[in-house]
Amino acid sequence: MNFTLHIWRQKKSDATGDFVTYNIDHIDEDTSFLEMLDQLNEQLIDKGEDCIVFDYDCREGICGACSLVINGYPHGEKKATTTCQLYMRDYKTQSELWIEPWRANTFPVIKDLTVDRSSFDSIIQSGGYVSVQTGSAPDANSLLVDKVSADEAFNSATCIGCGACVAVCPNASASLFVAAKVTHLSLMPQGKIEEQDRAQRMTDQMETEGFGSCSNHRHCESVCPKGISVSNITKMNKILI
């Protein structure tokens, strides 16, 4: 398989960026999307050029590091997946790809395809936890959690913090990210006690960081690699009222 790639290159945060076109040939269909970029980078090193910077780590869809907008879609068009889990067989019918970083003011570009998502860490720091000290916990089975709630909490807790929800949102809202954590903890008795304060602090922090608010476009749930539902936002709003 041969591809023409238009890749966003930007030297640093305050520099102007632009698309640069590269051609890459003889790509095997079992090659992953990021392995294809690895191969391109190897070619750039051969030529003595600076490599294209992009975030990645686990390459199995769980760490949340990878973050590319491919042909306008965060993590590509394929549903419920991360960029690292895309394979070139998914692009069999295409020969031209546009590859960009997440686009949001709250995620400034650091270089090329890499963005700064520390605003997500700040939101968790503002209240995304149960305030329990190490060593003060009672026996685990002294606190029963009904299976349905536990399973539902798990579905919310599965957020990988990648930021695709923000990248796709016209308001650059982090509502789905915040709501997933708020809902996860609220569904469990150990997190229930602090739920109101937590939801308030986290949404306040979201605003402070400069994220927009939710106006029900629902694009976030359609690009979420973990399929987290917008019903989480509804649940959060109920807690906030």
Next chain:
Amino acid sequence: MLESFEPIGPLEDKWKKHLFDLALIAPQNRKKHKVIVIGTGLAGASLCATLGEAGYKVSSFCFQDSPRRAHSIAAQGGINANKNYKNDGDSTWRLFYDTIKGGDFRARESNVYRLAELSSNIIDQAVAQGVPFAREYSGYLANRSFGGTQVSRTFYARGQTGQQLLLGAYQAHSRQIEEGSVTHHSRSEMLELIMVEGRARGVVVRDLVSGEISAHVADCIVLCTGGYSNAFYLSTNAKGCNTSATWRAYKKGAFFANPSFTQIHPTCVPPTGENQSKLTLMSESLRNDGRIWAPKNVEDCEKNPIDIAEEDRDYFLERMYPAFANLVPRDVASRAVKHICDEGYGVGSKVHGQRLGVYLDFTDIINKLGLDAVAEKYGNLFEMYESITGEDPYKTPMKIYPAPHYTMGGLWVDYNLMTTVEGLFAGGEANFSDHGANRLGASALMQGLADGYFVLPQTVANYLARNSFDKVEEDHPEVEKSLDSVKARIEQLMHAPDPKHSPEYFHQKLGGILWEACGMSRESGTLERAIKEIETLEAKFWNNIKVTGDDKDLNQTLERAGRVADFIELGKLMCQDALMREESCGAHARVEHLAEGGEAKRDDDNFSFVAAWQYNEEQPELHKEQLHFEFIKPTVRNYK
């Protein structure tokens, strides 16, 4: 002389007695002490949270863009604990015994017993944090049997247990950042250890965004920087996992223990081509319900597995090990799978002329429990497999092949988890402490959290209480020396005499050498050759490494080059350690030391010791910590 400082007395009282003997620091004095923690996986994040809560001043560093992304996040299967909720005869003693036996009697009894003892408390802590473990309809916690154990002691959160436990620790860590007790630095990589008057007092860190090199000083340093499976190039580890922090420490005097003790995991997605960047683990929990087989006839290897008749399938683990069958320990399963493929019965696409894969088949369990029940247990793993391979495991059996997954070796630590460098501690996979020559499934998460939540906070406090610390000034000669050495090394990487090859080129070469010589089966001739090859590769590396771009910038090529340089040196030590250990033991087989029938032959008379290597410019020096089995008698492992 290695002093492990194990407490004396009955096994079950050792930790309690030790806790009482450890010195404390009064709450109002804790903020006067600063601790640096490198790495924010389970061990690092839980330690930062706990030290922060206690009131110490903590600085944490990770190379990822957020502490939440540390590689602990990828652990799938579960976490062991001695709760005995299933009333199936589990106890602290049994978890201790299983861990020692699983490690093939190459771990310290007192450390392992403490781990088993603390396991229960970890689950309590995680539940209190809101970790959404799997539950029964009654609301009680669910358990499963995992990887070769005969009791159900594994707690799990679908196939994402590591993620959920790490997020719990990350959230606790975040809470302390908000409180102001912890200062955290992401996208920062430790490149040197600063030693002042024989003690670890700081680190040199490179800001991966700006390229700025800075020194950070503290009263003591804790490395929770994970393992080194990526020495093999292809492994299940995240791409960024590296040995650089532990290797810097080794070169500053911390002994490296059992570097050749690495674990090759049997159930990974097989490689499909030569450009592959990593291998993906399929949780071992799949072996609970999946049946492993290969075709009986070589001519069937190319066929669609569905077309291979039942009588033409060789369920080789069930045949070879009837008692444990598909649940034999990882090393036994991995060797059997490799053996079947080496004999020509492998399936899947050919890589370098060989089919590297066997089937893991869920047909029987789907027929028995139904699709929904199987999906409930393994849904996300099956999805992951399908997205990687394009094949649906509900319909076509999965293909699996072994891959490097975990390293039992690491920095040598005493009972307090302090290395041979005073003031330098190591926790989690970065130390060698609890898994001997092989690690049982679902015990890595247990160890990381035991070290971070319960052991290190106590032993670090003890160290701080028993020592006095003069302020180390920014312009201290040792600080400047360390800064200069880091800058000089970066210069060397950026400007090799004859730049020709990328870091990947060298990393792949190293991986190839290690997989052949220092993988599951080892032999003296091959190891000796490998050592020579690595020496040649090392010389070539420093002559030909090509790093493009600027070092005062975000430069992933430079990051990789530095890590590969360290892996090359470590790879040589791995081979030297493997060569020295003339026995088959735990995760590895020495071809010269196999019993009839191919079983591993351990040599307790000559090798019942921890091999701790001390850095020397010429040759590393071997120190032995003899292992004493006071409470259990080493037996021959037999899974027939």
